[in-house]
Amino acid sequence: xxxxxxxxxxxxxxxxxxxxGGDGTLLRQECVQCGRSRLPRTAMCPYCGGWESHWRPxxxxxxxxxxxxxxxxxxxxxxxxxxxxxxxxxxxxxCRVLVNTDWLPEHADLGRPVVVAVETGDGGxxxxxxxxxxxxxxx
Numbered sequence: 001x002x003x004x005x006x007x008x009x010x011x012x013x014x015x016x017x018x019x020x021g022g023d024g025t026l027l028r029q030e031c032v033q034c035g036r037s038r039l040p041r042t043a044m045c046p047y048c049g050g051w052e053s054h055w056r057p058x059x060x061x062x063x064x065x066x067x068x069x070x071x072x073x074x075x076x077x078x079x080x081x082x083x084x085x086x087x088x089x090x091x092x093x094x095c096r097v098l099v100n101t102d103w104l105p106e107h108a109d110l111g112r113p114v115v116v117a118v119e120t121g122d123g124g125x126x127x128x129x130x131x132x133x134x135x136x137x138x139x
Contacts (some may be wrong), residue, residue, distance in 0.1 A: 024118035026058040026127065028095045039095035047094075060115045062091045062129070067105040080083055089129050099127040 003053030039058075046049055067087035073079040085101030085118040099116060109119040 004014055024120075026091065026097075026116060026118065027055040028058050028092055029053045030056045037092050037094050039091065039097060058091045058095065058116075060092060062089050062114050064105070064112050064114050064129070065090050065096060066110065067101065069104050087114075087129055089114055091116055097127055099129040101129045105133055 013027055028037045029041055030037050030053060031048060031050045032054060034045060036045065036047045036138050037056070038046060038053075045053065065088040067085060069083050070078075071083045073082040078084075083104060085103060085105045085128040087099055088096050089103050090096050097116070097128060100119075112131075113126040114128050114131060116127055119126055119128045121135040
């Protein structure tokens with residue numbers, strides 16, 4: 001399914017470049033001062049107030065936090081895709097991302113493992129969650 005591109009900000013350029021750079025790496029920020037991870041990107045660490053951070057790859061299990069099914073498209077370019085699923089997925093402690101789903105999560109179990117992968121298309125890279133088994137991991 002090819003969807004319209006997501007908006008990009010200059011502050012998160014490294015995140016989007018890693019996704020679209022061919023290797024499809026999902027990145028999280030790690031604070032230099034306290035070592036805690038965060039996603040989405042912020043200029044300052046919300047835990048210790050540190051201003052310096054590094055981008056690190058996300059590895060490990062991803063879990064479904066919440067979801068919705070979009071039945072009425074927000075704009076004409078999305079109309080052909082409705083209904084479609086959107087979810088918030090925790091890919092690491094403190095790191096949550098908004099993703100499209102490749103299923104309609106009408107009866108999804110919150111907390112269930114999902115696989116988060118990068119899908120590329122005409123609109124650029126985007127994150128897509130698939131239903132996973134107990135061993136689901138982010139790729």
